[in-house]
Amino acid sequence: MRARRSLYLFTVPALLVIGLFFIHPIILTFDMSLTNYKGIGEANDVGWRNYERIFTRDRYLNEIWLTLWYTVIVVSALTVTGLFFAAMLHRLPLIRNFSRAALYTPAMMSFVVVGYIWQFLYSPLNGGINVALRDLGLGAWEQNWLGDPSIALYSVAFTQIWMFTGFTCAIFLAGFAGIPEEINEAGRLEGASSWQRFRYLELPLLGPSITVSVMLTTIGTLKTFELPFILTKGGPDGATRLLSIDIIDNLFGQYKFGFASALSIVMLAIVLAVAFIQNKVLRDREQS
Amino acid sequence: MIRVLPAVTATAILLSSTASAQTVLDVVAWKGNEAEPAGLPELIEKFEAENPDIDVELTYVARKDVDAVIPPRLQGGNPPDVTMVDSSLVDLWGGAGFLTDLGTDSAWYDQMVPAVRNVMTTDGEIFVYPLEVIGMGNFVNMDLLAQAGIDKAPVTLDELKAACQALSAEGIAPMIFAGSFPAMLYVGANGIDPNGASPAEYGSGERQFVGDDNFNASLDSVRDLVAAECFDPELQAGLDPWATAPQEFRSGNVAILPQGAWNIGGFSAVEGLNYQFAPMPSAYTEHGLALDLVGPGWAIPRDAANAEAARKWVDFFAEEENLNVFLEAEGAYSPFVGGVSTMPELAAPYTEARAQGSLILWPFSTLEFPKALQSEWEDSITGFLLNIDGDNEDTLQRWDDVVEDNL
Structure with a gap:
């Protein structure tokens, strides 16, 4: 019994760190969200007014919806592309290491560099993509990639997918490495095709990797700020204005620290809710 | 040696005390x-x-x-x-x-x-x-204008439209009109009458944008620019004004770029770029309107x-x-009366407009317009360009809503 108690004592330093550096700032942020604090001077209590504003204005509800939709697009695409490349590379051991490194390279680049490069590629005036389409005789497919509200969000999402496909691919490759070779061998002996082995043998065994990949990319994407900010600054006309961009705009553009804190708390609640539900569903699926 | 030591020590103390007296x-x-x-x-x-x-x-x-x-x-x-x-x-x-x-x-x-x-x-x-007021207006590529047979930077709306038509006929892209900053400068210069109502009246809600003749006319004149082939509104609405737009001007791909004088240093470093910095063509003046940003x-x-x-x-x-x-x-002007102009010759058209008293202080830099209105201007003018035939009221009402929110 005494030994058990002393075991709990060992968790105290970790709990202190979590309390001091994670829980305490959240409490402070919540406290600030109930004020009209401008980042300096007095903070006057305004009750729930900031939250009332968030949930009664279409603008903020649209941003929440846009953030969730953006996450669905990016996470789905990252999971499918990562899985595709991992399955391919698992079957091509000769080029696996080189390709894995090449695919992972964009994820190691700075968001700022990636953002500016893609901004020039997407430019409607002599941008690389439109020029390439024109040169290939596909001029009719030219688009105002970042300027057309109906496709701007997908253009930004594509850049993020391009950047992080290598990341999910690496997770799935680790998952493939954990599948015993005997299982594939047995499949081959039974005459299963490559697709059948992937669908009925490998995919179910990749359950834990899928959980890890989906969880990490979901949390990361819900908080996405850099790429939409650099590529479009939330435009055109709010078409890519995710919650995180409005938080920064309210903080440093308009000095509404209290309101930005309320938005941050809403964002935290969304991230926690999505992560909790996702974790539950994926874990249940793994066990079934 | 023993005699020298006290002297050295005294000198060191003196020096250190002098150093500590430094502010x-x-x-x-x-x-x-x-x-x-x-x-x-x-x-x-x-x-x-x-x-x-x-x-x-x-x-x-x-x-x-x-x-x-x-x-x-x-x-x-x-x-x-x-x-x-x-x-x-x-x-x-x-x-x-x-x-x-x-x-x-x-x-x-x-x-x-x-x-x-x-x-x-x-x-x-x-x-x-x-310390300074910085001009905002049009950067004009004089070589491209010359190719279209024009030798003067446009400072009136008629001159601007004529220049656009001539440039377009020569296959030269006339103008950058990105929905955010460049378009804002134009709309502001044609909505704020330097001899009319103070911008503070709009910013305080005393006067509304919706129904205001000046701002309605300003948005209408954007349609005139489109008709004069100055730019393709849908193509340019979402263009990045801070990276892509200046790069296009720097590369000599476009003749006119609405931007701030802080770009003069960068543009002047480009070899062979022959340009002038001119005031914004405005319906209220024949000299062009200088838009001074309080720095x-x-x-x-x-x-x-x-x-x-x-x-x-x-x-x-x-x-x-x-x-x-x-x-x-x-590359800025003095905020004091009678200051000697230190601006380069290429900014002569802008300096001339100021000398004629044809200028306004940019209301976002003086806080006569609330800060939140700036992002709404950027967004709503982008939306306006994407739906150029829409009602002016749709755009102007958004500005009034933001002003009301900030009261």
């Missing part, structure tokens, strides 16, 4: 680094030569970082001795009581351009020594440790020859 002036600014020196290294050297008991320690803090770096120091009672501020920081920090009133009895106060003085003075107090200035925090030395620093900039070094490096 270290802690100055924070978002200019003065290698990328944007603004003449500060030269001015610091001169200041230190004139004030041998003061060492200036300049700390560069990017403007976007100032909001995070300085407030904790102001609130903790450990501020820099002098800090660079702009109008929004003056409003925020001055309003919270963290800046020193520089006094309306200062020698330089009466010399300020009246319009600047009026917007910078709050309840009889002035918290900032303004940064110096402020002394309330708890500055070396307030006296800080005063000397501010007074040093109040001397015209010193301020001119800063202005010349910045």
Whole structure:
């Protein structure tokens, strides 16, 4: 019994760190969200007014919806592309290491560099993509990639997918490495095709990797700020204005620290809710 | 040796006491680094030569970082001795009581351009020594204009439309009109009558944008520019005004770019780029309308440790020859009456418009328009360009809503 108690004592330093550096700032942020604090001077209590504003204005509800939709697009695409490349590379051991490194390279680049490069590629005036389409005789497919509200969000999402496909691919490759070779061998002996082995043998065994990949990319994407900010600054006309961009705009553009804190708390609640539900569903699926 | 030792010790003590008597002036600014020196290294050297008991320690803090770096120091009672501020920081920090009133009895106060003085003075107090006003207007590629048979930068709406048609006929892209900043400059220049209602009336909700003849006419005139083939609104609505647009002008791909004079240094570094900086064509003037943005200035925090030395620093900039070094490096105009123009010859059309009194202070830089309205202008004008045949009311109502939210 005494030994058990002393075991709990060992968790105290970790709990202190979590309390001091994670829980305490959240409490402070919540406290600030109930004020009209401008980042300096007095903070006057305004009750729930900031939250009332968030949930009664279409603008903020649209941003929440846009953030969730953006996450669905990016996470789905990252999971499918990562899985595709991992399955391919698992079957091509000769080029696996080189390709894995090449695919992972964009994820190691700075968001700022990636953002500016893609901004020039997407430019409607002599941008690389439109020029390439024109040169290939596909001029009719030219688009105002970042300027057309109906496709701007997908253009930004594509850049993020391009950047992080290598990341999910690496997770799935680790998952493939954990599948015993005997299982594939047995499949081959039974005459299963490559697709059948992937669908009925490998995919179910990749359950834990899928959980890890989906969880990490979901949390990361819900908080996405850099790429939409650099590529479009939330435009055109709010078409890519995710919650995180409005938080920064309210903080440093308009000095509404209290309101930005309320938005941050809403964002935290969304991230926690999505992560909790996702974790539950994926874990249940793994066990079934 | 024993005799020499006391003498050496005494000298060392004397020197160290002299050193400790030096005042270290802690100055924070978002200019003065290698990328944007603004003449500060030269001015610091001169200041230190004139004030041998003061060492200036300049700390560069990017403007976007100032909001995070300085407030904790102001609130903790450990501020820099002098800090660079702009109008929004003056409003925020001055309003919270963290800046020193520089006094309306200062020698330089009466010399300020009246319009600047009026917007910078709050309840009889002035918290900032303004350093510059920066022009915003059209950068015009004169070589491309010459190819279309035009030898003068357009300063009226008719000249602008004629230039667009001539350039377009030659297969030259006439104009950048990105939905955010460049379009804002045009709409502002054609919505704010320099001899009409004050922008503050709109910003305070006293006057509404919806139904306002000037702003309705301004949006209508954008449609005229489209009809004159100045630009394709759908193509340009979402164009990035800070990276892609200047790059297009720098590369000689487009003839006219609405932007700020802070680009003069960068554009002048491009070999073979023959351009002029001109005022914005406006319905209210035949000279073109100069859009002056009130730039940064110096402020002394309330708890500055070396307030006296800080005063000397501010007074040093109040001397015209010193301020001119800063202005010349910045490509900016003096906020004081009678200042010598340090602008290059290529900005002659803009300078001429100012000389004719054809100018307004950009209301977002004077806070006559609330800060939140700027992003709404950017968004809504982008939306307007994407749906150019839509009702003006859809755009203007959004501005009134933001003003109302900020009251």
